[in-house]
Structures are given as structure tokens and as C-alpha cells.
Amino acid sequence: MGGMARVSQVQLLQPFVTIGAVTLFLGEPITPATIIFAIAMVMLGRRDSVTVRPSNS
Helix, strand or coil: CCCCCHHHHHHHCCCHHHHHHHHHCCCCCHHHHHHHHHHHHHHHHHHHCCCCCCCCC
């Protein structure tokens, strides 16, 4: 696996992977609102990123 920072970066792709899977498997249309909402969620996720502090040991 990866560290917390690496995994959190991969999770930012989740909305786009989900949209692609729904389109592929269920035939749902991709609307501009869907893409805009996904981009907004990623931007909010990037804004609230976690800062890793070095341990004191």
C-alpha cells in the first residue's frame, strides 16, 4: 500500500472513476453539471488537505 498522503491523492480520482463506471455499466448520461460537481468536490478535497507532522521519536 502507500502512505496516507499517496492514498489521499488517489482518492481524488474517485468521483471521475465513479462517473465513468456509471456511464459504462448503467448507461447514465454525463451532463455538464455532473462534471462541474465532480471538479468542485476535488477542489474542496485539495483545499482541505492533511498536513503530516514529523513524529517526536
